[in-house]
Amino acid sequence: MEKIILIGAGNVAHHLGISLFGAGHQIIQVISKNENNARALAEKVNADFGTDIRKIKKADFAIIAVNDDAITSVAFQIKNMPFAHTSGSISIENGGVFYPLQTFSKNIPLDLKKVPFCISAKDIDFENTLLEVAKSISNFVYIINKKQRKTLHLAAVFACNFSNQMYYIAEDLLKKSDLDFEMLKPLIVETANKIIKNSPLSAQTGPAQRKDLKTIENQIDLLEDADLKSIYKLITNQILK
Amino acid sequence: MEKIILIGAGNVAHHLGISLFGAGHQIIQVISKNENNARALAEKVNADFGTDIRKIKKADFAIIAVNDDAITSVAFQIKNMPFAHTSGSISIENGGVFYPLQTFSKNIPLDLKKVPFCISAKDIDFENTLLEVAKSISNFVYIINKKQRKTLHLAAVFACNFSNQMYYIAEDLLKKSDLDFEMLKPLIVETANKIIKNSPLSAQTGPAQRKDLKTIENQIDLLEDADLKSIYKLITNQILK
Numbered sequence: 120m121e122k123i124i125l126i127g128a129g130n131v132a133h134h135l136g137i138s139l140f141g142a143g144h145q146i147i148q149v150i151s152k153n154e155n156n157a158r159a160l161a162e163k164v165n166a167d168f169g170t171d172i173r174k175i176k177k178a179d180f181a182i183i184a185v186n187d188d189a190i191t192s193v194a195f196q197i198k199n200m201p202f203a204h205t206s207g208s209i210s211i212e213n214g215g216v217f218y219p220l221q222t223f224s225k226n227i228p229l230d231l232k233k234v235p236f237c238i239s240a241k242d243i244d245f246e247n248t249l250l251e252v253a254k255s256i257s258n259f260v261y262i263i264n265k266k267q268r269k270t271l272h273l274a275a276v277f278a279c280n281f282s283n284q285m286y287y288i289a290e291d292l293l294k295k296s297d298l299d300f301e302m303l304k305p306l307i308v309e310t311a312n313k314i315i316k317n318s319p320l321s322a323q324t325g326p327a328q329r330k331d332l333k334t335i336e337n338q339i340d341l342l343e344d345a346d347l348k349s350i351y352k353l354i355t356n357q358i359l360k
Numbered sequence: 361m362e363k364i365i366l367i368g369a370g371n372v373a374h375h376l377g378i379s380l381f382g383a384g385h386q387i388i389q390v391i392s393k394n395e396n397n398a399r400a401l402a403e404k405v406n407a408d409f410g411t412d413i414r415k416i417k418k419a420d421f422a423i424i425a426v427n428d429d430a431i432t433s434v435a436f437q438i439k440n441m442p443f444a445h446t447s448g449s450i451s452i453e454n455g456g457v458f459y460p461l462q463t464f465s466k467n468i469p470l471d472l473k474k475v476p477f478c479i480s481a482k483d484i485d486f487e488n489t490l491l492e493v494a495k496s497i498s499n500f501v502y503i504i505n506k507k508q509r510k511t512l513h514l515a516a517v518f519a520c521n522f523s524n525q526m527y528y529i530a531e532d533l534l535k536k537s538d539l540d541f542e543m544l545k546p547l548i549v550e551t552a553n554k555i556i557k558n559s560p561l562s563a564q565t566g567p568a569q570r571k572d573l574k575t576i577e578n579q580i581d582l583l584e585d586a587d588l589k590s591i592y593k594l595i596t597n598q599i600l601k
Contacts (some may be wrong), residue, residue: 270537279551279568280532282523287560289519296511310520311552319528325521334449
């Protein structure tokens, strides 16, 4: 059982805090610039709360779960204990990493047990502590180095943010033709579920996979937006290779 | 109950045949250039089978479930009954459309009841027949016009084939850093499942959504392949807009 300070009270902090508390860890304090968020989370995990990082209490370590661009300045103010942040892209000398590889949205419940956690820390004892804590809330915990973490974050941007943008483009195309995005939902979910058993390469279908150049040409003509035409061509050429 | 000829014995024909047979329709004949495939499917749906389109039997109508580039030549040889094809992109004068909006892969079972079917035909009686047959195997049947069908197919390419390509890019990036694609699977499935309840626009996360230009710059630097850099920039700019 560890004594933990949570810095941040957004989506990630919320999911983490509740899981850590549920796994028997003691959440000493929740600190967030937004007092309401800090209080709401603190109540759920039986913790104190505050808005001023300078009034941080003492604990075994702190988890910094704030926006990437605020992590460094927050970390700079933590002098009295080790800390780890939850970001895939930030690196801080002497800071540990406690990176849940998942997309967190408000009001969407998540089973953290199935979320991969990526751990690293310069200090081997602290790394072991983070490892044990991660294992107490997730079944998939990995120690990865800095280069690997950056690659993982980049891969996650393609697999998650960019695939989601493809859904958005599809929704927008349908809207302009008075078609309901509901029609595409089974296809989207099936496409994602296929990769559980098949590699994306073997699961690929569609005109580019079939080398159906006539359909590809017709679809490029159908697109009115120049950026969409470019995106269509680039990804299609990638599949054609 | 309709008497149906199935032309094709691939993934789509297989799923359709079994569903139609299960819904009480009579599959008169399965015709495929591949005799083994024709026989295998025919056995499952209690039908005759053949490899020669010139020896087609008589039925209420034929469903052409073959590759897009073979549809027109197959359709040209059907003189004695109405026919519909299963393609999202082909249009044939006097040919009906019986287009299941889903990605079909070998050995992946599918619940056709949840697959949207898009129907159209010039002849209103035939369109009604196709509509009733589609309703007998799916809960989501739509009549759509030619322009809508082409847009739908284009949107499906973005939502399905292109998102799958994003998974493939991610897998490839991970492989080069000795990381296991297994790590990304929960994220991919969660990203797709989110659009069931949230619009893709509101579900977006990641560096572009946060306007985190520093991370974006670092990630572009991390990419070695020029095409991947272009894909990254184009999609990121789209999200930044």
